[in-house]
Amino acid sequence: MTAQGQPLYEARQISKSYGSVAALIDVSFALYPGEVVGLVGDNGAGKSTLVKVLSGVHAPDSGELFLDGVRRHWKSPHEAIQAGVETLYQDAGLAPHLTIGSNVFLGREKLRPGLLGRLGFLAQQEMEREALADLERVGIAVPPSNRTVSELSGGQRQAVAIGRAVSWARKVILLDEPTNHLGARQSVEVLSVIKAARDKGLGVVFISHTLPHVLEVTNRIVVLRLGRVVRDAPTAEFDAESLLGTITGLIDGA
Amino acid sequence: MGHRLTTSRLGRRSVAVLAVASVGVLAACSSSSSGSSTSSSTSPSAKGSSGKITIAFNMGAEADPFFIAMNVGAAAEAKKLGVNLIWQGDPSVYSPATQIPIADQLLAEHPSALVIAPTDPAALQPVVNQALAQGIPVVNVDTHVNDISKVLSFITGNNQQGGAVAADAMAKAMHYQSGHSYQVVVGMSSPTTTTNVARLAGFKAEIAKKYPGIKIMSVAYSESVAATANANVNNWLTKYPNLKGIFAIDGTNATGAAAALQAHGLVGKIALVGYDAYATNVALLQQHVFAALIAQQPTLEGQMAIADIVKYLRSGKSKAGIQHLVTLPNIVLTPSTPASVLAKYTYPTA
Amino acid sequence: MSSVTDKPAKPASTAVAASPGRLRSLLTNQQFLLLVALAALVAYFTSRDSVFISSGEVATMLATFSELILMAVGETYVIITGGIDLSVGATAGFAGVVAAFAMRDLLAGHSPEALVLTVGTVICAAVGVGIGLVNAILMNWARLVPFVATLITLGAATGMSLVLTGGAPIGADAAAINLAAARIGPLPYLALIVLVIVAVCWVYLHLSRYGRYTFAIGSNAFAARAAGINVRRHTTSVYVLSGLLAGLTGMVFYMQLGSGAPSSGNGAELPAIAAVVIGGVSLFGGMGRLTGTILGALILTVVQSGLIIANVSPNYSQVAIAICIAIAASLQALRPQNRSQT
Ligand SMILES: Nc1ncnc2c1ncn2[C@@H]1O[C@H](COP(=O)(O)OP(=O)(O)OP(=O)(O)O)[C@@H](O)[C@H]1O
Ligand SMILES: [Mg+2]
Numbered sequence: 001m002t003a004q005g006q007p008l009y010e011a012r013q014i015s016k017s018y019g020s021v022a023a024l025i026d027v028s029f030a031l032y033p034g035e036v037v038g039l040v041g042d043n044g045a046g047k048s049t050l051v052k053v054l055s056g057v058h059a060p061d062s063g064e065l066f067l068d069g070v071r072r073h074w075k076s077p078h079e080a081i082q083a084g085v086e087t088l089y090q091d092a093g094l095a096p097h098l099t100i101g102s103n104v105f106l107g108r109e110k111l112r113p114g115l116l117g118r119l120g121f122l123a124q125q126e127m128e129r130e131a132l133a134d135l136e137r138v139g140i141a142v143p144p145s146n147r148t149v150s151e152l153s154g155g156q157r158q159a160v161a162i163g164r165a166v167s168w169a170r171k172v173i174l175l176d177e178p179t180n181h182l183g184a185r186q187s188v189e190v191l192s193v194i195k196a197a198r199d200k201g202l203g204v205v206f207i208s209h210t211l212p213h214v215l216e217v218t219n220r221i222v223v224l225r226l227g228r229v230v231r232d233a234p235t236a237e238f239d240a241e242s243l244l245g246t247i248t249g250l251i252d253g254a
Numbered sequence: 255m256g257h258r259l260t261t262s263r264l265g266r267r268s269v270a271v272l273a274v275a276s277v278g279v280l281a282a283c284s285s286s287s288s289g290s291s292t293s294s295s296t297s298p299s300a301k302g303s304s305g306k307i308t309i310a311f312n313m314g315a316e317a318d319p320f321f322i323a324m325n326v327g328a329a330a331e332a333k334k335l336g337v338n339l340i341w342q343g344d345p346s347v348y349s350p351a352t353q354i355p356i357a358d359q360l361l362a363e364h365p366s367a368l369v370i371a372p373t374d375p376a377a378l379q380p381v382v383n384q385a386l387a388q389g390i391p392v393v394n395v396d397t398h399v400n401d402i403s404k405v406l407s408f409i410t411g412n413n414q415q416g417g418a419v420a421a422d423a424m425a426k427a428m429h430y431q432s433g434h435s436y437q438v439v440v441g442m443s444s445p446t447t448t449t450n451v452a453r454l455a456g457f458k459a460e461i462a463k464k465y466p467g468i469k470i471m472s473v474a475y476s477e478s479v480a481a482t483a484n485a486n487v488n489n490w491l492t493k494y495p496n497l498k499g500i501f502a503i504d505g506t507n508a509t510g511a512a513a514a515l516q517a518h519g520l521v522g523k524i525a526l527v528g529y530d531a532y533a534t535n536v537a538l539l540q541q542h543v544f545a546a547l548i549a550q551q552p553t554l555e556g557q558m559a560i561a562d563i564v565k566y567l568r569s570g571k572s573k574a575g576i577q578h579l580v581t582l583p584n585i586v587l588t589p590s591t592p593a594s595v596l597a598k599y600t601y602p603t604a
Numbered sequence: 605m606s607s608v609t610d611k612p613a614k615p616a617s618t619a620v621a622a623s624p625g626r627l628r629s630l631l632t633n634q635q636f637l638l639l640v641a642l643a644a645l646v647a648y649f650t651s652r653d654s655v656f657i658s659s660g661e662v663a664t665m666l667a668t669f670s671e672l673i674l675m676a677v678g679e680t681y682v683i684i685t686g687g688i689d690l691s692v693g694a695t696a697g698f699a700g701v702v703a704a705f706a707m708r709d710l711l712a713g714h715s716p717e718a719l720v721l722t723v724g725t726v727i728c729a730a731v732g733v734g735i736g737l738v739n740a741i742l743m744n745w746a747r748l749v750p751f752v753a754t755l756i757t758l759g760a761a762t763g764m765s766l767v768l769t770g771g772a773p774i775g776a777d778a779a780a781i782n783l784a785a786a787r788i789g790p791l792p793y794l795a796l797i798v799l800v801i802v803a804v805c806w807v808y809l810h811l812s813r814y815g816r817y818t819f820a821i822g823s824n825a826f827a828a829r830a831a832g833i834n835v836r837r838h839t840t841s842v843y844v845l846s847g848l849l850a851g852l853t854g855m856v857f858y859m860q861l862g863s864g865a866p867s868s869g870n871g872a873e874l875p876a877i878a879a880v881v882i883g884g885v886s887l888f889g890g891m892g893r894l895t896g897t898i899l900g901a902l903i904l905t906v907v908q909s910g911l912i913i914a915n916v917s918p919n920y921s922q923v924a925i926a927i928c929i930a931i932a933a934s935l936q937a938l939r940p941q942n943r944s945q946t
Contacts, residue, residue: 076834077831081831092824093830095820095823097890097891102816107831108832109813120812120813120814121812121813
């Protein structure tokens with residue numbers, strides 16, 4: 001699939017350091033509607049940092065972000081969410097003590113109708129029910145009920161987090177290692193969730209160390225090494241070996 | 255998440271938090287001490303012996319109404335005699351740990367004399383010894399160090415006698431008659447507060463001697479918190495429906511007990527004898543909430559300490575006419591005490 | 605929000621293990637055990653002296669409870685966010701003292717008691733809110749951890765109370781004492797007002813979005829922020845709430861003592877925190893029920909009064925409270941599984 005027209009989400013010359021550690025250096029990349037971009041690189045390459053810049057958790061030290069061609073300065077993740085950017089974080093994106101439904105609706109709680117709602121009271125049953133339906137709709141099987149996330153297995157938690165991101169996303173989904181903790185069958189499920197989102201016209205950023213998954217589901221692959229983009233090319237130009245070589249630096253980025 | 259692990263750690267941590275919190279309270283209080291110390295008159299260089307006399311006055315907790323009243327007496331006398339007074343103690347903590355550094359700092363300024371109310375007889379002895387070694391005469395007020403042989407004078411109130419007159423005042427208010435029995439209770443701050451202990455001893459001795467019908471049913475501690483003192487008395491009032499008397503052994507207990515009697519509508523029915531003539535307590539005495547109030551004489555103690563020192567310094571360091579041990583009686587105030595006398599003994603507030 | 609405890613679970617939606625009885629389903633395990641412990645304590649003290657359950661004594665205990673529970677409720681919110689507020693006692697004392705000065709002046713001018721107490725309440729609330737804001741500023745802008753930030757305000761408020769009052773109580777307001785003592789049966793009106801406030805706080809903690817954010821932040825602050833919650837603003841409001849409730853406690857002290865006593869809040873943060881810990885609220889945040897805190901505060905109150913009613917030596921009072929905390933903490937450790945608490 002060739003990218004054309006205006007990018008859905010674009011980063012230009014983004015740099016970001018943590019103290020003396022330069023995690024991102026002049027990173028540029030673009031994501032088009034209906035496209036899955038794979039973001040790969042060794043541990044510490046800067047993938048999660050890029051996601052956090054794109055999702056509004058970190059402000060970049062320099063560089064620009066454009067959503068639908070409009071320059072954006074996220075002051076908080078809240079603003080990015082409002083603008084239609086959903087994120088699955090690699091590290092703990094869920095509140096373990098809250099129920100599945102509460103997590104899916106976190107920050108977007110449904111309130112009761114009428115006065116009670118205006119006083120801030122939650123429509124908890126409705127949320128639990130809808131959360132379950134949402135998760136089922138995106139094709140993720142999680143144990144039913146209002147269990148807390150801490151009572152789920154690692155894979156089940158991951159499933160909830162993915163389901164939450166996918167069910168809320170309106171424009172962009174950033175998935176930082178979504179297949180972590182997942183068994184083979186669930187990984188395949190996740191890949192089909194990604195494809196479904198893509199087919200709906202969303203832009204998806206997919207981070208994974210499982211290269212066959214990346215090759216299977218993405219349209220384009222961006223390779224990061226030590227905070228820099230070393231290769232940004234259509235997936236068709238890679239095979240398993242050349243992708244691995246580019247990541248490790250045995251093959252120079254083109 | 256390993257709940258067993260985390261929750262058992264929680265148990266330990268909670269205890270630690272409580273422990274550290276209480277230590278922190280002390281730390282916070284003491285660390286704020288040096289900042290807010292007051293000095294009644296400026297006295298930068300006390301060194302020149304030919305210059306004006308400068309007296310350093312050091313006590314436990316400056317904000318205690320007792321010491322505030324003492325400050326009033328000392329400052330008035332200092333002004334009258336034309337000497338400088340440096341008044342310094344921890345704002346709120348009554349402890350040798352906070353008193354010693356403040357006393358050391360005062361000595362470093364080489365005052366002409368040191369008046370000190372030691373918070374601990376042993377812990378403050380070295381400070382007194384050092385002062386004497388520097389040729390600085392020392393007076394003890396209210397409390398004393400272990401060895402007072404070289405101290406110029408020791409001026410104090412008599413807490414044991416105060417406890418005894420409290421028993422007399424209570425017996426009188428209850429219209430004590432031998433052959434009858436009277437239930438009373440005692441509210442203290444803690445089992446170790448020395449003044450409390452002396453007052454209770456005097457109270458008990460007097461009862462044993464003169465009022466065999468009076469029975470102390472219970473003693474409880476307020477930890478120096480008025481609300482706790484109040485709760486204690488409220489509980490007693492249900493526990494002992496025939497209660498005849500309450501001895502509220504210090505200012506905090508007096509406040510709590512007075513409120514409890516008022517809340518239960520028992521004013522005048524139970525003989526409440528309180529301690530310390532705070533302005534609020536004196537007002538409640540006049541409303542008969544207290545049957546009697548035992549007053550110390552902090553203003554006089556402060557005044558006499560300054561007078562002794564100045565006399566000694568101005569007479570070429572002669573001890574003639576200076577009494578080594580002065581014990582001021584505690585005073586009994588009752589609703590019938592004339593207003594002018596009440597005013598005299600009410601602790602002034604600077 | 606849990607689920608099992610607050611809502612009749614939709615029969616179709618879930619096959620949870622067999623419903624374990626109505627009472628048990630209303631209370632989590634820990635709270636059930638606390639209730640048993642409370643009942644045992646009441647039974648013991650009553651057996652020592654039946655006056656323990658007389659309406660007069662119950663009123664006395666409710667008065668003591670009123671002095672403790674508001675601070676404990678604020679502390680519960682704070683601890684659920686994963687923080688701690690050491691300043692509640694000092695705030696109560698300071699607020700009571702500041703308000704007492706104003707009320708004394710108003711009374712001297714023969715203002716009606718209702719006006720005096722209203723003004724006093726407003727001042728107490730304002731002082732509490734102010735100290736809560738200072739706590740939040742120290743944490744959010746000076747980047748101090750809650751323990752240190754609130755330790756600083758504890759010291760400052762304690763010191764200011766003493767400096768302002770010279771250590772002596774301010775005012776002698778017999779009318780306030782009488783109002784505080786007025787009651788229907790065993791229930792003082794003052795305690796009734798306090799209980800209404802507690803109920804509102806319960807409902808907001810467990811049924812509202814505000815409470816949900818409070819739990820979310822304590823459970824995983826990053827997740828909360830990533831989900832779009834303004835963590836700083838919410839945390840600020842929680843410390844302000846804690847300050848407000850502590851300030852109102854200052855008014856409770858004033859009403860019961862008829863004066864603003866600088867000592868009234870000394871060390872009061874310890875029983876407040878103890879009530880929360882006994883109630884099973886996790887000091888790590890994210891977990892707990894206000895019902896637990898209420899039971900914890902009741903247990904502390906019952907022990908304090910009970911020791912006097914049973915005429916046990918007061919030296920055992922501290923020990924008894926320490927034992928309560930130890931038992932409660934072990935209960936948590938022994939609990940087979942921490943059910944959803946939010
Ligand atoms: N919060 C932080 N503070 C300081 N340094 C950080 C922080 N987060 C990441 N880094 C550093 O920034 C660099 C990039 O980290 P990042 O998490 O973005 O890598 P990554 O590509 O996602 O790695 P992985 O595949 O292991 O998830 C690393 O050197 C890391 O140590
Ligand atoms: Mg990463």
